[in-house]
Amino acid sequence: MNDRIAKAKALMDVAAETYTSEIMPALPSEKRYAAAMTANALGIAQRSLSHPDPAEALLTELRAQSLDELSATLRTGETGDKEGKVLQTKLLSFLEAELAITNPRYLKRYAGGQK
Amino acid sequence: MAHESRPRTLDPENLAPLLAWLSDELAANGIAVQKAELLSGGAIGENWRIGATVTGGAHAGKHNWVLRTDAASRMAMSHDRANEYYCLRAAHKAGVSVPEPIAVSRDTSLIGAPFMIVGEAGGYAQGRNMVRDPEIQENGDALAAALGRELAKIHSVRPPGEDLEFLKVPGQSPALAQIEQMRANLDTISEPRPALEYVLSWLVKNAPKTEALVLCHGDFRTGNFMAEEGTLTGILDWEFCHWGDGHIDVGWFCARCWRFGADDREAGGIGSREAFYRGYNQESKTPLDESIVPYWEILAAARWAVVALLQGERHITGGEPSVELLLTGLMAPEMEHEALQGIMALESNA
Numbered sequence: 122m123n124d125r126i127a128k129a130k131a132l133m134d135v136a137a138e139t140y141t142s143e144i145m146p147a148l149p150s151e152k153r154y155a156a157a158m159t160a161n162a163l164g165i166a167q168r169s170l171s172h173p174d175p176a177e178a179l180l181t182e183l184r185a186q187s188l189d190e191l192s193a194t195l196r197t198g199e200t201g202d203k204e205g206k207v208l209q210t211k212l213l214s215f216l217e218a219e220l221a222i223t224n225p226r227y228l229k230r231y232a233g234g235q236k
Numbered sequence: 237m238a239h240e241s242r243p244r245t246l247d248p249e250n251l252a253p254l255l256a257w258l259s260d261e262l263a264a265n266g267i268a269v270q271k272a273e274l275l276s277g278g279a280i281g282e283n284w285r286i287g288a289t290v291t292g293g294a295h296a297g298k299h300n301w302v303l304r305t306d307a308a309s310r311m312a313m314s315h316d317r318a319n320e321y322y323c324l325r326a327a328h329k330a331g332v333s334v335p336e337p338i339a340v341s342r343d344t345s346l347i348g349a350p351f352m353i354v355g356e357a358g359g360y361a362q363g364r365n366m367v368r369d370p371e372i373q374e375n376g377d378a379l380a381a382a383l384g385r386e387l388a389k390i391h392s393v394r395p396p397g398e399d400l401e402f403l404k405v406p407g408q409s410p411a412l413a414q415i416e417q418m419r420a421n422l423d424t425i426s427e428p429r430p431a432l433e434y435v436l437s438w439l440v441k442n443a444p445k446t447e448a449l450v451l452c453h454g455d456f457r458t459g460n461f462m463a464e465e466g467t468l469t470g471i472l473d474w475e476f477c478h479w480g481d482g483h484i485d486v487g488w489f490c491a492r493c494w495r496f497g498a499d500d501r502e503a504g505g506i507g508s509r510e511a512f513y514r515g516y517n518q519e520s521k522t523p524l525d526e527s528i529v530p531y532w533e534i535l536a537a538a539r540w541a542v543v544a545l546l547q548g549e550r551h552i553t554g555g556e557p558s559v560e561l562l563l564t565g566l567m568a569p570e571m572e573h574e575a576l577q578g579i580m581a582l583e584s585n586a
Contacts, residue, residue: 158559165566179430192428196419198437205583212431213576219569227570231492231577 130170137163168222175218182211245305245348246284248272254346258353261339265292281305281317281349285356299355301338306350313417314475315402318342321352322399323477326451329398332389335462335470359464361472366458367498367505371466380507382468383461383489384515390471391482391520393451400451403479410480411443414535418542425545426553429568435538435575444528446481454478456485457494458504486516486524487532493540493571534578541571 140163145156176188185191194200200208220228246254248269255267268289275283284303290296306317315323321340328334336355344350366372372379395405406413415436422429422436454476462469488494489504489512498505503512517523548565550556 155559158563161563162559165563188428188430192430192433195430195433195437198441206580208434209576209580212434213573213580216431216569216573216576220573223566223569227573231573 126170130167133163133167133170137167165223168225172218172222175215175222178218179211179215183208245282245351246272246274246303247347257341257343257346258339259290262290262295263293264290264295267291275302286353295338299338301353302335302356303347303351303353305347313478315477316342317350317352317475319402320475320477321354322402323451323474324352324354326393326397326400327390327453327471327474330389330393332386333468333470334474335472357462357470357472359462359467359469361459361462363457363459363494363496363505366463367496367501369463369466372463372506375466376501376507377511378507379463379466379468380501380503380512381515381518383504383506384512384517385519386468386471387453387456387482387485387489388516388519390453390456390485391450391522395449395479397451403451403477405449405479409443410446410449410484411531411535412440413480414484414539415439415443418539421542421546425549427545429541429545429572431572431576432538432541432568435534435572435579438579439531439535439538442531444481444483444525444531448522449479450482452478452480452482453485454480456489458489458496458506459494481532483525483528483532484535486512486529487534488536488539490529491533491536491540492574493537530578530582534575534582537571537575537578541568541575544568544571 137160141160145160148156179185180187180191183191185194217228217232220232251269251272255269259265259267268291269286270289271285271287273285275285282303282305284305286301286303287299288301289298304317318340321337324334325337328337334354335357338353338355340350340352342350360366393400395403397403408416418436422432453471453474455473456471460473461471490502490509492499495501495505501507502509506512513524513526544564544567547561548568551558551561551565
């Protein structure tokens with residue numbers, strides 16, 4: 122992790138901690154929804170800085186140049202040598218890497234084939 | 237930040253033009269308003285609660301109505317308030333439990349925006365509260381069965397319907413029409429979504445045959461009906477009505493993403509799937525094809541993912557900065573994950 126990202130992450134961590142432990146409890150109840158959304162947004166930003174980019178792993182695994190190119194190929198429905206089940210597993214791993222950032226609680230609840 | 241593209245519409249101090257028009261519409265001698273209060277307002281339009289007394293005519297007596305103005309900005313494929321009203325009225329005529337349709341106008345000289353007036357349904361609609369309501373937790377199967385019956389009544393309306401000529405009959409399979417619309421929507425999103433593209437291609441390859449076109453509600457889910465003491469009081473939000481395959485509403489209602497976390501009650505977080513299907517089949521002349529519901533649940537998850545992305549895009553490129561919109565966009569991986577898991581489960585059972 123480069124210095125700039127490390128500094129941004131340290132800043133986000135302390136800002137999020139101050140927000141949730143000191144500011145949120147002092148807000149009036151009508152601001153509770155907006156406050157919860159803000160805390161959620163801060164958490165996502167924090168995790169974005171500490172997790173690897175989910176797209177990079179997917180592109181390497183599927184030997185694609187960009188998400189645009191991969192998405193266009195998948196729209197044609199022609200997946201070539203990428204056998205169905207393998208492709209599904211890789212796409213699922215990509216989504217789970219995204220969910221580790223956007224909603225770890227969802228991931229914990231639904232990962233692993235639960236329906 | 238709320239997106240305000242026009243000022244408030246209804247002016248409670250100047251209701252005369254509205255009341256004169258409404259009196260004519262209802263063939264009444266006169267209408268007196270006791271109260272007019274704003275329930276909610278913003279980019280989705282305004283909702284006003286109106287307490288009124290009608291003198292003369294078929295509607296004589298005291299009423300509680302809700303006046304809903306047209307939305308300032310709408311989702312693609314959603315109807316304006318007037319067309320939504322005609323859908324609601326068609327459902328009302330088919331015996332569906334809906335807020336009573338009272339009047340509709342596209343004339344902006346009356347209150348400044350198109351609007352509809354409907355009866356007020358009792359109870360509440362919020363999905364998250366509903367699935368946690370002890371009365372529904374205890375007696376959810378009865379409500380799920382009632383919702384199944386109501387859905388079957390909606391699906392009893394067939395093309396061309398009455399005053400529904402604005403609803404286009406799809407020129408292809410309803411599933412394929414949905415997918416085409418979703419792909420067109422995705423083309424307006426700045427972020428490519430490979431998993432969603434995969435899901436849509438799978439949905440194309442596996443599209444079921446539709447036996448008969450019916451009136452589909454289009455957003456039939458927990459959060460879009462009112463209930464009071466565990467009993468259904470009215471189905472709301474008719475702006476996504478279309479002619480299509482009725483199973484789309486069944487899949488939308490049962491999909492995991494609309495259970496608000498109450499996954500042990502697979503029918504909308506309300507009750508069991510069996511109770512919901514039983515209610516539907518009791519009312520419908522055509523029984524549900526349960527074997528294709530999983531397909532429509534996968535389509536539902538994909539559709540909600542697309543809608544979430546469209547909402548997020550309103551923040552990203554649409555000039556409507558909003559934490560809520562952005563966070564909605566970031567929910568897309570949840571529905572994509574649900575859809576992909578659904579495909580994998582179906583294929584492993586095949």
